[in-house]
Amino acid sequence: VVDVRKLYGQADVFTYDPGFTSTASCDSAITYIDGEEGILLHRGYPIDQLAEKSHFLEVCYLLLYGELPTAAQLEDFESRVTNHTMVHEQMHRFFTGFRRDAHPMAIMTGVVGAMSAFYHDSTDIHDPWHREVASIRLIAKMPTIAAMAYKYSIGQPFVYPRNDLDFAGNFLRMCFSVPAEDYQVNPILSRAMDRIFTLHADHEQNASTSTVRLASSSGANPFACIAAGIACLWGPAHGGANQAALESLKEIGTPDRIPEMLARAKDKDDPFRLMGFGHRVYKNFDPRAKVMKQSADEVLDLLGVENNPILAVAKEVEKQALADDYFVDRKLFPNVDFYSGIILEAMGFPTSMFTPIFAVSRTVGWVSQWKEMIEDPAMKIGRPRQLYTGPSQRDYVDVENR
Ligand code: ACO
Secondary structure (H helix, E strand, O other): OEEOHHHHOOOOEEOOOHHHOOOOOOOOOOEEEEOOOOEEEEOOEEHHHHHHHOOHHHHHHHHHHOOOOOHHHHHHHHHHHHHOOOOOHHHHHHHHOOOOOOOHHHHHHHHHHHHHHOOHHHOOOOOHHHHHHHHHHHHHHHHHHHHHHHHHHOOOOOOOOOOOOOHHHHHHHHHHOEOOEOOOOOHHHHHHHHHHHHHOOOOOOOHHHHHHHHHHHOOOOHHHHHHHHHHHHOOOOOOOHHHHHHHHHHHHOOHHHHHHHHHHHHOOOOOOOOOOEOOOOOOOOOHHHHHHHHHHHHHHHHOOOOOOHHHHHHHHHHHHHHOOHHHHHOOOOEOOHHHHHHHHHHHOOOHHHHHHHHHHHHHHHHHHHHHHHHOOOOOOOOOOOOOOOOOOOOOOOOHHHO
């Protein structure tokens, strides 16, 4: 805590907390995390129960409206989402403006931001109907946009959504159907996909959610704010970690190379970090990682990928790291991304799609947090302060005298 009167002559005291390690930026009734105990609750319900007994769209309803839906409410919600999965035909042109090998996250950031140019009828943040429609549009269209970004990046035609499939099955089909062959959705893979969406749905004030809140606090429209969240999620310390974690495991390659890689991760002169390990909040096992690990076993069993070398390396990395004082002392456990990449790869997704899939899942969290903030009468524009460390006032020197 700094007495800024000495610095700025203002009657204020503020905290200096780089990285916001101990500063709450808001109050929220959506998600609770106890990082020491490894607990994650959405509106009070434990994540492992939701992953086991619920499904993604029901969790979306819970996050958005605060309670589990009745059967009629769920049916109505699912049909509203389903009705909004198509994107405007004109929006196809946005995709074709990108280089053919553009990263799907770059395309998603641009296309989602540009949705505000199409959906003027849901950009007034002060109108509850606009807020509701924007929320549903974002949740419903995000899988379509992610799948289109993927198809574009591999030079294949777009696949339109099919509304008789569930949310996860429809996404898999939009990604994997080709003109000659309609993808047949396997219910076990669709369940695993749904579980990945559910486990990533919200995580209170993480970097991308805080970005959405900060952007929204200026009154910016919801599509622009969610685009800001997507841009933030792309970083390897956040949503990009699932791609980085799988690439790390592949780089390790065989179990005999694990000690060498752990030594590199521990070496402070080496920028290498063991991706998929550690979490700002969890100082215990990430509860989502437990479910994800189980899901990885199920998917690999189903696909007959017995003795998957990457999974074998992953399990051995986990074992050796958890027996190593460096990781134990710093409470570095596998996080949700450590196993999700293995599942996604087994399903046939390239690593470039891992973070877009995270964005599809997290859209409901961003939207729920955005709505909660906008509907709070005490909402203020977010405006962090700083500790200035630059030169004190000095006089301009003409260029010939420098
Ligand atoms: N490998 C090796 N050392 C690590 C790792 C790691 N993955 N993570 C943290 N450490 C070490 C740090 O070097 C530091 O050591 P020191 O105290 O000796 O200096 C200590 O553990 C604390 O690390 P911080 O970076 O201060 O912890 P912070 O809370 O800021 O970082 C983060 C959390 C960014 C997630 C970090 O653990 C990391 O980079 N992990 C790898 C990336 C990753 O998996 N990100 C996904 C997060 S989950 C998500 O976004 C869904």
